[in-house]
Amino acid sequence: MTTNQAADVVIIGGGIAGCAAAYYLAQQGIASTIIERDGIAAASSGYNAGGLNPLEGHGWPELLPLALQSFRLHRQLWDALPAETGIDYHGRISSIIKAAFTEDELPELRETLATFNGASEPGFSAAWLEREDALALEPRLSPDIIAGARAVGNGALDGMEFTRALAAAAQKRGATVVSASAVGLRLGNGRVESVVTPDGEIPCGALLIAAGPWCRTAEQWLDIAIPVDPLKGQIIRLQPDGPGLDYELTGGGSSMYAKTDGLIWCGSTEEDAGFDRSLTDAARRHIMAMAARLMPSLANAAVALHTACLRPVTPDWLPIVGPAPGWDNVYLSTGGQKKGILLGPAMGKGIADIIATGDTGICRDGCDPSRFVGAG
Numbered sequence: 001m002t003t004n005q006a007a008d009v010v011i012i013g014g015g016i017a018g019c020a021a022a023y024y025l026a027q028q029g030i031a032s033t034i035i036e037r038d039g040i041a042a043a044s045s046g047y048n049a050g051g052l053n054p055l056e057g058h059g060w061p062e063l064l065p066l067a068l069q070s071f072r073l074h075r076q077l078w079d080a081l082p083a084e085t086g087i088d089y090h091g092r093i094s095s096i097i098k099a100a101f102t103e104d105e106l107p108e109l110r111e112t113l114a115t116f117n118g119a120s121e122p123g124f125s126a127a128w129l130e131r132e133d134a135l136a137l138e139p140r141l142s143p144d145i146i147a148g149a150r151a152v153g154n155g156a157l158d159g160m161e162f163t164r165a166l167a168a169a170a171q172k173r174g175a176t177v178v179s180a181s182a183v184g185l186r187l188g189n190g191r192v193e194s195v196v197t198p199d200g201e202i203p204c205g206a207l208l209i210a211a212g213p214w215c216r217t218a219e220q221w222l223d224i225a226i227p228v229d230p231l232k233g234q235i236i237r238l239q240p241d242g243p244g245l246d247y248e249l250t251g252g253g254s255s256m257y258a259k260t261d262g263l264i265w266c267g268s269t270e271e272d273a274g275f276d277r278s279l280t281d282a283a284r285r286h287i288m289a290m291a292a293r294l295m296p297s298l299a300n301a302a303v304a305l306h307t308a309c310l311r312p313v314t315p316d317w318l319p320i321v322g323p324a325p326g327w328d329n330v331y332l333s334t335g336g337q338k339k340g341i342l343l344g345p346a347m348g349k350g351i352a353d354i355i356a357t358g359d360t361g362i363c364r365d366g367c368d369p370s371r372f373v374g375a376g
């Protein structure tokens with residue numbers, strides 16, 4: 001640890017990135033203080049779909065090793081965290097049906113078959129579904145689908161409760177959570193000495209900036225590049241007129257997430273809207289229309305909740321995890337993009353290792369913050 005061992009690590013941000021770091025720091029006997037202005041999991045870490053697909057996404061194949069490591073950590077946490085904290089966040093293996101409406105969409109299904117059946121990790125598989133097979137598995141699917149693929153092995157959880165569980169477990173081992181907004185830093189000799197809040201300063205031995213899409217605020221404090229930008233996502237939670245889903249579903253422009261309380265979460269939008277987090281009628285209408293295309297019985301389903309949040313995205317879609325260039329005791333963990341819940345444990349363990357020992361077996365090359373030095 002390149003800091004005074006006796007001093008705390010101060011973490012700005014109580015989302016998955018900050019709470020996972022606090023959890024893994026606590027496991028190494030390092031106390032931390034999370035500064036969070038809106039409450040633990042108040043931003044996208046509390047309002048995400050909770051899907052854990054380590055095989056596919058933006059930034060793959062570069063992100064595949066990190067995603068698989070994180071998936072394994074999730075599996076370990078499913079056994080430990082609920083027992084330790086009393087918070088059941090419903091970590092489970094899920095099964096997805098991908099449906100195609102047109103011939104053009106069939107190659108994507110074949111790609112899913114190849115990806116899941118070719119996975120290096122045990123537990124993943126996929127099978128082709130003729131139209132009738134798909135409708136037999138989920139009779140509420142649109143009769144207009146022409147084929148499908150069923151993929152098994154992904155995970156699912158409640159992202160808000162998971163983030164809260166990490167924070168609670170860290171707190172049990174000495175971490176503290178301070179409700180405050182970080183508005184600046186006091187600097188000295190290439191180090192951060194304290195985090196400034198409206199109520200006073202919080203001294204730190206080391207500082208971790210895990211402020212999600214708001215990380216750029218620290219660019220001016222530290223005179224470094226932290227190129228993370230917000231990607232807005234709106235989700236609609238529907239109360240179906242009947243049972244919930246046994247499968248996640250995608251197709252026809254919709255993604256549907258099965259929830260343990262019987263709700264069906266539909267979405268989500270990807271909007272370049274700056275820091276605007278308003279709920280829009282246009283998004284609601286679009287999500288509802290796509291959902292009804294995939295599952296016509298949802299056309300008039302009651303909306304239980306409509307949410308909007310901001311994903312933290314980097315230019316190369318890879319996270320930023322490591323020491324802040326040019327600073328002795330400052331670290332960054334952000335850029336989880338559309339996969340921040342999946343990647344959270346690996347990002348948290350990686351940055352905790354780096355703070356504790358200067359190195360880690362995960363989150364190395366592709367995630368190093370120094371890749372943006374001089375990028376302007």
Ligand SMILES: Cc1cc2nc3c(=O)[nH]c(=O)nc-3n(C[C@H](O)[C@H](O)[C@H](O)COP(=O)(O)OP(=O)(O)OC[C@H]3O[C@@H](n4cnc5c(N)ncnc54)[C@H](O)[C@@H]3O)c2cc1C
Binds near residue numbers: 012043183338
């Ligand atoms: C619609 C949607 C669906 C998603 N679905 C999935 C999914 O299925 N699977 C998946 O893996 N990921 C998903 N994600 C992505 C995932 O939610 C994010 O990548 C992840 O939550 C980002 O976590 P974070 O901790 O980096 O940021 P955040 O959750 O945004 O947390 C940052 C925190 O920092 C605090 N903060 C910022 N600045 C300050 C300051 N100056 N002082 C004090 N506090 C501050 C904020 O209040 C916030 O609570 C989804 C996201 C969205 C929006």
